[in-house]
Amino acid sequence: MNEQIIEDLSSPWSGNTVHLVTVDGNQLIKKQYRKKEGYLREVHALRTVPQTICPSLVDAYEQQQTIYTTYEPLQKDIQAADLDEIIGSLLRQLHQHTAQKTSVFDPGNGVTKETWLDYLESFAPNWLQTIGTDKYESMYCSTINSVRAAYNKKQRALCLIHRDARLANVGQGRNGHFLFLDFELAIIGDPLWDVARYLIQSVHSETTFLKAYEFDHTEIEVLQAYKKLYAMSFMNYLIKNKQADTLDFKKCVNVLTN
Template identity: 90%
Template sequence: MNEQIIEDLSSPWSGNTVHLVTVDGSQLIKKQYRKKEGYLREVHALRTVPQAICPSLVDAYEQLTYEPLQKNIQAADLDEIIGSLLRELHQHTVQKPSVFDPGNGVTKETWLDYLESFAPNWLQTIGTEKYESMYWSAINSVRAAYDRNQRALCLIHRDARLANVGEGSDGRFLFLDFELAIIGDPLWDVARYLIQSVHSETTFLKAYEFDHTEIEVLQAYKKLYAMSFMNYLIKNKQADTLDFKKCVNVLTN
């Protein structure tokens, strides 16, 4: 493989090493984090959403630099900012229902197929006997929504939080990191933020312009996301954290 670095796009605050490279004649984004390397996620996102939504990692001119939001930003402001950013991101839907994961190369016919492929692993980790019936209840609620009408898929961020939002010199807010981006159901992003990061659910959902006729689907996604996140936390020895308690709370209330 013939690789040549064109430009260093690493951000000083993320700890990631990011290069614009050519590999055998193709231009790619190469990212290294915790000794793991990946080529596809960021450039996949850049090809999927307009420049106005995703700051360009390719055209890294000085006037396109973005600073991370300050940690002392008001909680309500953060909920409104991220709600608005997710709404804007999710408006760019795709027509085909198939899901491609650029991180591992997995392709599934539908978003539900993609989720269900991970379920046995989640349940084995968090406790099949305790959570299996709840899993099937949640996944069947989502399936029923798909049966009623085909849901539009779009690029979902899967890591919307303070650390991944930047502010430009013009005062515009943008998502900075698409390392986990994938084509999927937008309510997965909404459920994730509600569990992990939200301060005011009302403020966030208003900024997102959430359609409350979908509340049943959202509640089901919250349970599914809680299971997937508990699996991650247990495997990373973080079962004593506040995030884990939030997941348990979602599944027990």
């Protein structure tokens, strides 16, 4: 196999080594993972998600924690006003095409939980310890109780969730259709977690995004609760990475105080 590196596309945040390469004349993305969990999640996703909304998996080498995928760059700049519609549509397609009524499952470490709430509760003590148990425990408990009440009314369908839907993880196929990149965080979970995350971190127009997603407004109570829980989890991450003075942190605080 004749392989040549064209460009280093690695991100310091993930610690993965990512190169645009040519292999026997074909341009591919070569991604070597720092953690085995990321490799396993991405391979699972690329073998699960319809190829209309993700790159094609060309080769995967588990021992080296390395994959090769088709190269699907954006063909034009995306305006902020258009991004909400694109992400909303992609999340809707991802969630609809991978919907299943099973347990939560993390392909990266094999962890399973009966419900998404069970999964979140396994991490919550760590969040609260970081962001301030005295300040947020009461809000956390009331939020968990509201979600539990909603669960008792209706069984929730689970699906593959991306957990990092944003502009940097959007590409375009050769026919011009948009698709998701970078599935190293993707697990089987509650689709509204993706929705809550995007609303907090990236949304330009909430109305446009929710319309493109075809959001069921009877689930607004669960979505609002997930926004609070996601804000707590993200604050935990930001504090631990010395980013408590950022706009992202302020967005999370606003979700919890408004």
